[in-house]
Amino acid sequence: MQHFTSSLLKIGNRVNTESLDLLYQQYSRQVLSTLIRLLGEFELAEEAMQDAFYAAMQQWPVDGWPEHPVAWLITTGRRKGIDQIRRRQTARRYADEQLHLQDEAEPELDPTAIQDDQLRLIFTCCHPALSADARLALTLRELCGLTTEQVAAALLQKPTTLAQRIVRAKQKIKAAAIPYEIPHANELPARLQSVLQVIYLIYNEGYSSTSGTQLLNIQLADEAIRLGRQLALLLPEPEVHALLALMLLQHARQHARQNANGDLVTLEQQDRTLWLRPMLDEGLQWLALALTKPPAGVYTLQAAIAAVHSNATSYDETDWQQIQGLYQLLYQQWPSPVVALNRAVATAMHQGPEAGLQELDALSSHKAIQNYHLFHAAKADLYRRSGQFQPARIAYQRALALVQQEPERRFLQQRLATLPN
Amino acid sequence: MNYLALVYYQEQQIDAMTEQEWHDLNQQCIRCVEGLSESGHFLAGQALQPTRQATTIRVRDGETLVTDGPFAETKEQLAGFYLLEARDLNEAIQLASKIPPAQLGSVEIRPIRQLPPKDEGESL
Numbered sequence: 001m002q003h004f005t006s007s008l009l010k011i012g013n014r015v016n017t018e019s020l021d022l023l024y025q026q027y028s029r030q031v032l033s034t035l036i037r038l039l040g041e042f043e044l045a046e047e048a049m050q051d052a053f054y055a056a057m058q059q060w061p062v063d064g065w066p067e068h069p070v071a072w073l074i075t076t077g078r079r080k081g082i083d084q085i086r087r088r089q090t091a092r093r094y095a096d097e098q099l100h101l102q103d104e105a106e107p108e109l110d111p112t113a114i115q116d117d118q119l120r121l122i123f124t125c126c127h128p129a130l131s132a133d134a135r136l137a138l139t140l141r142e143l144c145g146l147t148t149e150q151v152a153a154a155l156l157q158k159p160t161t162l163a164q165r166i167v168r169a170k171q172k173i174k175a176a177a178i179p180y181e182i183p184h185a186n187e188l189p190a191r192l193q194s195v196l197q198v199i200y201l202i203y204n205e206g207y208s209s210t211s212g213t214q215l216l217n218i219q220l221a222d223e224a225i226r227l228g229r230q231l232a233l234l235l236p237e238p239e240v241h242a243l244l245a246l247m248l249l250q251h252a253r254q255h256a257r258q259n260a261n262g263d264l265v266t267l268e269q270q271d272r273t274l275w276l277r278p279m280l281d282e283g284l285q286w287l288a289l290a291l292t293k294p295p296a297g298v299y300t301l302q303a304a305i306a307a308v309h310s311n312a313t314s315y316d317e318t319d320w321q322q323i324q325g326l327y328q329l330l331y332q333q334w335p336s337p338v339v340a341l342n343r344a345v346a347t348a349m350h351q352g353p354e355a356g357l358q359e360l361d362a363l364s365s366h367k368a369i370q371n372y373h374l375f376h377a378a379k380a381d382l383y384r385r386s387g388q389f390q391p392a393r394i395a396y397q398r399a400l401a402l403v404q405q406e407p408e409r410r411f412l413q414q415r416l417a418t419l420p421n
Numbered sequence: 422m423n424y425l426a427l428v429y430y431q432e433q434q435i436d437a438m439t440e441q442e443w444h445d446l447n448q449q450c451i452r453c454v455e456g457l458s459e460s461g462h463f464l465a466g467q468a469l470q471p472t473r474q475a476t477t478i479r480v481r482d483g484e485t486l487v488t489d490g491p492f493a494e495t496k497e498q499l500a501g502f503y504l505l506e507a508r509d510l511n512e513a514i515q516l517a518s519k520i521p522p523a524q525l526g527s528v529e530i531r532p533i534r535q536l537p538p539k540d541e542g543e544s545l
Contacts, residue, residue, distance in 0.1 A: 129510055176532045177422045179509035187511070 020057055023069060028053065029145055031073045033121035034114055037180055038074070039081040042142070042170045047084060052077035071109050119234050120180045122227075126195040127178050134169035135198045136205075141166055144223045154220050155205060192235070196243050196299060199227050203247050221251055232286070242290035242299035248283030249306035252276040263414075264407040268315040280310045301330040320350035337369040345378055353386040373402035377412060389419050423464065423533040424505045424513040429497040430526030432471050449521040450501075457505070462516050466503035497526045504533075 028049060035045035052073045066072040125138040140151045148166065152159040172178065183191040206220025228244035256274040259265055287303045290296075296304065305326045312318035327343035340363050348356020360379050369375045380395035396416040403409045435443070450468065457463035472491040479486045491498065500522060507513040510530070517528045 129514075175534075176530075177509040179511050181509075181511070183511070 020053070020060070023056075024053055025145075027070050027073065029121075029143060030070060030114055030118060031077060032142070032145075033117040034074050034109070035077045035081060036124075037117050037120060038078045039085075040180075042173065044081050044084060045077075048077040048081035049073075051080040055080070070114070074109060074114075115234055116182060118230070119182045122195055122231065122234075123182055123191060124173065124178060124180055126191075126198045127173075128191070128194045129176065129178055130169050130172060132201075134165055134172075135194070136201055137162055137165050138169045139198050139227070140202065140220075140223065143227060146223070192237065192239065195231070196239060199224050199231070200243060200247070200299075202227070203250075221247070221254070225251060238290040238293040239297040239299045241286045242297065242303045245283045245286035245290060246299055246303035246306055248279050248286065249303060249310050252279035252283065252310065258407065262407055264411040266411070267309065272313070275310070283307070284310070296329070298330060298334050301326055301333070305330075315349075318349070320346050324350050337363055337366040337375075338372070341369065341372075341375055341378060345382075348382050348385070353382040356382045357386070371402060373399045373404075373408070373412075375399075376402065380412075380415070384415070384419065389421070393419055422507055422509060422513070424507055424510075424517075425531045425533060426503040426505055426513070426517045426520060427499060427529040427531065428501040428503070428520055428522050428526070429495075429529065430500050430522050431496065432473075432498050432500075434525060435471075435500075446521060453519055453521055454503075456519065457503070457516060462506050464504040464506055466501065468501040469499060471500075472498045500526070 031052065032045055032049045035048050036042055039045045039048060055076050056069075056073060060066070121143060122139075125142050126135050130138065136155070137151055140146050140154065141148060146154070148163045149159050151166075152162040155162065203221050203224035206222070206224060225244070225247050228240070228247055231240050232244050252275050253267075253270065255276070256270040256272065257265055265271075283303070284307055287300070287307050290300045290303065305323055308319050308323050308326070324343060324346035327339060327346055331339045331343060340359070344356045344359035344363070347359050357379070360375070360382065363369050363375070376395045376399035380392045380399060383389070383392035383395060393416065396412055396419070400409065400412050400416070403412060435446075438446070454463060454466060475489075475491045477488050477490060477492045479488075503517070503520060505513060505516050507516055510532075513530050517523065517530050520528050522528070
């Protein structure tokens with residue numbers, strides 16, 4: 001995006017930069033996703049897309065805006081791309097592609113085809129044959145239109161590392177022939193899981209980076225929600241609606257999660273008047289839509305848990321029994337120790353800290369959970385609630401040895417410091 | 422596109438099979454090859470003798486060094502290969518998932534690389 005904006009500035013006031021900039025923000029991904037299909041290559045499509053917007057910037061102020069700007073941009077981009085292939089003509093390996101493109105009739109540009117191209121791009125960027133890191137980087141770069149530098153900054157990585165990762169992912173797409181297509185019905189559920197995972201990972205990267213000093217990186221969370229909205233329009237599946245609901249319900253708490261000093265505020269301590277009500281309401285609406293098509297999947301159950309919290313006036317007055325039941329259902333579909341940990345916390349709130357501690361003890365055999373700081377933090381909290389301060393102290397210290405995020409560390413230290421002797 | 426599907430499993434697991442289990446697995450593999458041939462996706466393929474029959478050679482400074490066993494000790498061992506014709510990676514994944522040992526071990530799918538054209542005027 002920056003690339004284009006800076007070119008615009010050079011031209012100065014000859015064009016209405018604002019409207020073109022808006023057009024770029026709104027349609028550049030659509031144009032790109034169709035150009036990848038038409039030109040069959042990521043890099044070439046990206047260049048062609050930039051060229052098309054550049055051409056628009058020069059022609060539209062003189063000739064006026066075309067009737068169908070997106071179609072104009074795609075057609076122009078395709079022509080630019082084909083020109084580019086012709087310029088590469090000397091290189092033998094492109095000869096076949098050139099023939100193929102010249103033979104092809106004018107491309108299909110009806111709205112359905114363009115919508116399908118956006119889905120093709122989503123499924124290709126989130127293809128399970130790409131590494132999880134590559135999926136994340138590629139999605140942010142190609143689907144969100146962030147620059148490599150922006151992606152690197154958001155993921156706390158070096159731009160060179162990230163650029164290399166994106167290049168390698170594109171090389172694999174080409175060399176292994178990962179097709180630019182929407183998965184067939186029989187593959188769709190599994191492939192959709194991968195897409196939802198990537199979007200939720202982006203959201204969580206934004207919600208709380210795994211290390212570093214900043215707790216909230218709003219931009220990534222916003223990008224994830226934008227992707228969630230787009231997917232909900234393109235592929236109206238219950239789990240897609242549920243993921244959007246889950247992200248909105250959590251994001252609505254953004255101002256309450258952190259105090260003025262940047263310290264973590266737990267759900268229990270949060271000022272619930274700071275929760276963004278319209279965002280919660282929107283989340284609840286998407287959840288209601290997801291719930292119309294049972295059985296509830298993992299995102300629907302997680303969104304339902306977030307919804308119970310959002311409907312409670314306080315931590316203590318939360319319907320913990322329902323939350324415990326929802327975590328139980330979630331555990332049946334997704335038997336992860338982290339889900340069991342959350343269920344134990346709900347049990348403790350519903351049946352008392354001793355019952356919760358019993359569930360946590362049953363989890364201790366999992367090796368991975370022993371290295372998870374929140375396991376020890378939850379244990380410490382339950383010991384503290386039941387008045388067992390010495391075991392609480394030991395558990396806080398264990399959690400502190402494992403925690404990576406600065407605001408969480410400060411929170412745990414403060415809890416440890418205020419523990420009665 | 423051509424892909425090579427490399428079939429890996431733990432030879433130990435195979436060694437521990439009964440005669441009947443081993444027989445059944447082989448029959449499944451025969452049927453798999455038949456199916457892939459009929460649909461035109463099977464270009465070539467063979468099962469391999471276990472790695473204890475392997476010999477590894479390295480040529481250094483014109484000298485051929487010969488050692489017993491596979492090139493590296495791995496948890497799973499190469500047991501066979503299929504050369505497949507597929508439209509794209511998605512089809513290759515679908516085809517490879519039908520290879521019976523995929524249920525025991527792993528199948529690695531590798532796109533075939535075309536060598537560049539031979540340099541003119543040179544004889545190899």
